[in-house]
Amino acid sequence: MTGKIRSVSELHEFQASLKEELQGDRTVITLCAGPGCAASGADNVAKAFRKHIEEMGLTDQVTFKCTGCHGFCALAPVVAIDPAGYCYEGVKQADVKDILERTIIGGEVIEKLLYVDPETGEPVLYEKDIPFYKHQDRILLAENRQIDPDRLEDFLAIDGYSALAKVLDEMSSEDVIQAILDSGLRGRGGAGFPTGLKWQIAHQQTAEPKYIVCNADEGDPGAFMDRGIIEGNPHRVIEGMCIGARAIGANQGFVYVRYEYPIAVQRINQAVDQAREAGLLGENILGSDFSFDLKVVMGAGAFVCGEETALIASLEGKKGEPVQRPPFPVESGYRGKPTVINNVESWTCVPHVIGKGAEWFSSIGSEGSKGTKIFSLVGKVKNTGLVEVPMGTTIRKIVYDIGGGVPNGKSFKAIQTGGPAGGCLPEDLIDLPIDFEALTKAGTIMGSGGLIVMDESTCMVDVARYFTRFLEEESCGKCYSCRKGTQRMRELLDDICEGKGTLDHLDLLEELGETVNNASMCGLGQNAANPVLSTLRYFRHEYEAHITEHRCSAGVCAALIRYFIQEELCDGCHACSKVCPVEAISGEKDLEHEIDPDVCITCGSCIEVCPTDAIIIVSGSGEEA
Amino acid sequence: MKLISLNINGLPVEVEEGTTLLEAARAYGVNIPTLCHDDGLSSYGACRLCVVEIGPPGKSKMVSSCTYRCEDGLEVRTHSAKIMKTRAMMLELLVSSSPQSKTIQDLASAHGMTKQRFRPEHEDCILCGLCIRMCAEQMMSSAIGFVGRGPNRRITTAFDEVSEVCRRCGGCMYICPVCMSRCHGPDEEATLCNACLNFSPSCVAVYDDVQCWMPPECGTCVRPEGDYLPATGRLATEES
Ligand SMILES: Cc1cc2nc3c(=O)[nH]c(=O)nc-3n(C[C@H](O)[C@H](O)[C@H](O)COP(=O)(O)O)c2cc1C
Ligand code: SF4
Ligand code: SF4
Ligand code: SF4
Ligand code: SF4
Ligand code: FES
Ligand code: FES
Numbered sequence: 001m002t003g004k005i006r007s008v009s010e011l012h013e014f015q016a017s018l019k020e021e022l023q024g025d026r027t028v029i030t031l032c033a034g035p036g037c038a039a040s041g042a043d044n045v046a047k048a049f050r051k052h053i054e055e056m057g058l059t060d061q062v063t064f065k066c067t068g069c070h071g072f073c074a075l076a077p078v079v080a081i082d083p084a085g086y087c088y089e090g091v092k093q094a095d096v097k098d099i100l101e102r103t104i105i106g107g108e109v110i111e112k113l114l115y116v117d118p119e120t121g122e123p124v125l126y127e128k129d130i131p132f133y134k135h136q137d138r139i140l141l142a143e144n145r146q147i148d149p150d151r152l153e154d155f156l157a158i159d160g161y162s163a164l165a166k167v168l169d170e171m172s173s174e175d176v177i178q179a180i181l182d183s184g185l186r187g188r189g190g191a192g193f194p195t196g197l198k199w200q201i202a203h204q205q206t207a208e209p210k211y212i213v214c215n216a217d218e219g220d221p222g223a224f225m226d227r228g229i230i231e232g233n234p235h236r237v238i239e240g241m242c243i244g245a246r247a248i249g250a251n252q253g254f255v256y257v258r259y260e261y262p263i264a265v266q267r268i269n270q271a272v273d274q275a276r277e278a279g280l281l282g283e284n285i286l287g288s289d290f291s292f293d294l295k296v297v298m299g300a301g302a303f304v305c306g307e308e309t310a311l312i313a314s315l316e317g318k319k320g321e322p323v324q325r326p327p328f329p330v331e332s333g334y335r336g337k338p339t340v341i342n343n344v345e346s347w348t349c350v351p352h353v354i355g356k357g358a359e360w361f362s363s364i365g366s367e368g369s370k371g372t373k374i375f376s377l378v379g380k381v382k383n384t385g386l387v388e389v390p391m392g393t394t395i396r397k398i399v400y401d402i403g404g405g406v407p408n409g410k411s412f413k414a415i416q417t418g419g420p421a422g423g424c425l426p427e428d429l430i431d432l433p434i435d436f437e438a439l440t441k442a443g444t445i446m447g448s449g450g451l452i453v454m455d456e457s458t459c460m461v462d463v464a465r466y467f468t469r470f471l472e473e474e475s476c477g478k479c480y481s482c483r484k485g486t487q488r489m490r491e492l493l494d495d496i497c498e499g500k501g502t503l504d505h506l507d508l509l510e511e512l513g514e515t516v517n518n519a520s521m522c523g524l525g526q527n528a529a530n531p532v533l534s535t536l537r538y539f540r541h542e543y544e545a546h547i548t549e550h551r552c553s554a555g556v557c558a559a560l561i562r563y564f565i566q567e568e569l570c571d572g573c574h575a576c577s578k579v580c581p582v583e584a585i586s587g588e589k590d591l592e593h594e595i596d597p598d599v600c601i602t603c604g605s606c607i608e609v610c611p612t613d614a615i616i617i618v619s620g621s622g623e624e625a
Numbered sequence: 626m627k628l629i630s631l632n633i634n635g636l637p638v639e640v641e642e643g644t645t646l647l648e649a650a651r652a653y654g655v656n657i658p659t660l661c662h663d664d665g666l667s668s669y670g671a672c673r674l675c676v677v678e679i680g681p682p683g684k685s686k687m688v689s690s691c692t693y694r695c696e697d698g699l700e701v702r703t704h705s706a707k708i709m710k711t712r713a714m715m716l717e718l719l720v721s722s723s724p725q726s727k728t729i730q731d732l733a734s735a736h737g738m739t740k741q742r743f744r745p746e747h748e749d750c751i752l753c754g755l756c757i758r759m760c761a762e763q764m765m766s767s768a769i770g771f772v773g774r775g776p777n778r779r780i781t782t783a784f785d786e787v788s789e790v791c792r793r794c795g796g797c798m799y800i801c802p803v804c805m806s807r808c809h810g811p812d813e814e815a816t817l818c819n820a821c822l823n824f825s826p827s828c829v830a831v832y833d834d835v836q837c838w839m840p841p842e843c844g845t846c847v848r849p850e851g852d853y854l855p856a857t858g859r860l861a862t863e864e865s
């Protein structure tokens with residue numbers, strides 16, 4: 001970096017020279033080093049690339065970069081080759097030399113590294129043709145693939161900080177707020193509050209100083225949208241925050257990141273330092289009269305600290321516990337001063353809205369929910385990863401067209417949205433468009449964008465119990481309704497899963513669930529019964545089967561299932577009796593074997609080793625589960 | 626001082642800005658049950674018994690009246706069917722977990738509760754936080770506070786050690802709605818029973834073998850000055 005950029009025109013000149021230098025006509029090899037790919041050995045692949053490029057004397061011809069998550073983590077580690085647009089999946093250290101020799105020098109495609117479309121059985125040459133990507137509209141995530149998050153230069157080369165420059169150069173606070181209002185941007189952290197309105201209220205406050213906060217607490221298990229952005233494109237978040245600060249008149253901001261994200265913490269800290277050094281943060285940004293600085297604060301890892309009032313308490317060094325709103329943080333937040341809190345993804349949308357215009361943004365999405373939304377698609381789906389689609393995209397499109405459907409020939413049963421305090425939707429609702437209104441109406445929430453696909457092997461009572469237990473443990477414990485209510489709901493669910501439930505349990509669950517949601521103070525308690533209420537609404541028959549027939553059709557609830565050997569299929573090979581840890585299986589060699597249900601601990605070892613698939617799980621009055 | 630006009634149970638009312646819904650309702654003679662509120666202490670919002678409905682029917686939401694401040698034009702219902710049902714469920718939860726509290730039993734009776742459906746527990750603390758506020762706001766001590774979350778939440782002194790700032794005033798126990806069960810009053814014959822002298826307090830079991838979080842040498846609630854064994858914190862009469 002060449003010291004401070006002192007004006008908007010200097011920024012534009014610098015961007016132009018970087019574009020020339022970095023892009024030109026070089027071949028660019030992009031290795032994903034995001035969380036999924038790093039876990040699959042991306043680090044060693046990176047080392048191999050660096051070593052071989054050097055050794056083969058390709059440094060003048062080839063740019064190699066490591067980036068944040070590309071999205072399709074199921075293919076990890078992923079390598080993209082530009083400008084050709086090829087995508088190689090599952091790249092190992094040993095493939096590196098091959099790629100350089102054959103693809104880079106020889107111009108040939110290595111077929112075994114291509115993604116094979118399971119529909120057609122054909123390898124897919126270009127990344128853009130892979131169904132997972134083809135059906136998405138990647139605006140925020142597309143940038144991850146273009147930049148090395150360790151380098152500010154890469155970000156500047158894709159016109160980074162141009163939106164901030166535009167704001168400083170030609171827009172008043174009111175113009176910025178109007179643009180955000182017109183865009184229809186709603187908060188991506190869960191509640192979907194209109195971002196422009198929040199800023200407008202903050203702008204109108206007379207108290208000084210004002211603060212802004214980026215909420216990167218992301219405590220939902222399985223969700224990693226915000227992590228994907230911060231690790232892959234930290235400067236976009238900083239740019240968004242600068243614009244927000246300018247709009248409301250703040251000079252100090254905070255990024256609140258959970259400490260379980262050490263790479264995100266390191267990246268954002270590094271990016272803040274880079275931005276400060278380049279004059280994009282600090283006094284008189286780009287030579288203007290606007291001064292703004294950022295501090296990165298680590299959260300202590302409690303789910304509830306993502307709630308905005310708890311987050312502020314935590315920032316102030318107090319116990320992370322929600323308090324009554326109003327007053328809302330925009331009126332009285334950090335140290336009692338007006339504070340705008342927005343989610344990582346919300347901040348990331350801001351420069352795009354300013355750069356491409358409010359009209360462009362509001363042309364994407366559905367009636368009441370504009371723009372794209374990033375989802376983390378996980379669970380029983382073939383293509384797991386980060387998915388970005390316009391608001392209002394149907395569940396079907398996400399699960400089937402993008403996600404490739406349910407693996408192993410199983411059938412789709414439900415999808416859980418909104419994180420732990422969200423709800424489960426059944427197959428009937430597969431054509432539901434996902435936006436704020438539609439999800440709320442269906443009894444669940446958008447949350448921050450977690451999507452967990454469940455198949456026939458998932459027991460919905462068990463799912464409700466799992467999430468309820470999570471919420472019981474993560475409740476701050478202040479509201480008796482939330483703390484005691486989640487405990488009591490979990491106890492009732494335990495009873496049902498253990499075959500001790502009665503039909504009265506269901507009425508009590510419903511009554512209690514309503515009280516928990518109605519009477520609690522913050523968003524955690526107010527949604528804590530969603531897992532229970534939504535599964536009761538759509539899967540009541542499963543609860544009833546557990547109670548009246550002692551039947552768990554998914555074969556999950558240990559107390560309600562039995563392992564059973566079908567005589568006609570059993571060869572008497574002893575495979576099962578050898579692995580059974582409790583000697584529950586009896587039978588002479590070559591004669592049919594039998595499992596004593598009183599001894600069996602339902603560990604499932606036998607079913608895995610039986611060569612003739614003679615062992616099945618039965619539940620209730622003996623039907624196969 | 627600015628006046629705020631709102632509507633409580635159909636009655637137009639006017640209060641000073643900053644008044645809570647609970648204060649406004651009480652000023653106009655509407656009784657809302659509370660468990661974690663005390664007029665001399667700040668509001669906290671833990672017990673959720675004081676919930677009321679705000680907003681027009683159909684679009685209403687529930688808030689705790691002890692923490693929610695009056696707003697111009699607000700429509701408030703303190704005893705709607707929905708509220709009564711919610712309060713009944715809150716009481717059912719409370720009674721099932723802390724049946725030994727006379728305060729809670731009294732509230733349950735007042736609400737006509739005749740059955741409870743959960744597995745009975747005996748919790749000595751409902752985590753209402755009254756003791757913490759009493760200690761901080763009236764005794765200026767801040768000797769005790771909450772730690773942990775979810776099922777691990779509890780009240781204790783800093784680092785679980787004998788507090789150096791505790792004044793041994795007993796204010797915390799005085800205000801506790803669950804400890805209050807320890808006094809059952811004298812029996813029918815007597816006017817003075819002194820049973821409490823031989824009774825261990827039934828509130829939180831946090832500090833060693835003593836049943837409250839206060840250091841062993843305290844015992845303010847159960848004995849006259851000096852009549853205790855500092856080493857164990859038990860009463861002399863128990864020791865033999
Ligand atoms: C229990 C709970 C957890 C939350 N966790 C997060 C979180 O991890 N990240 C986040 O951005 N918002 C979270 N929120 C929402 C925040 O309170 C707040 O609404 C949001 O950060 C505002 O930003 P937005 O308007 O951009 O969505 C959480 C809310 C609740 C009730
Ligand atoms: S609803 Fe739950 S998490 Fe929220 S303040 Fe109340 S107890 Fe804490
Ligand atoms: S499920 Fe486990 S315990 Fe039961 S019979 Fe099979 S191996 Fe034995
Ligand atoms: S006895 Fe100690 S802890 Fe209790 S209120 Fe008094 S000073 Fe606080
Ligand atoms: S000890 Fe008593 S006053 Fe203190 S929180 Fe528990 S129940 Fe409330
Ligand atoms: S981490 Fe590499 S594609 Fe997601
Ligand atoms: S009195 Fe208001 S919540 Fe307890």
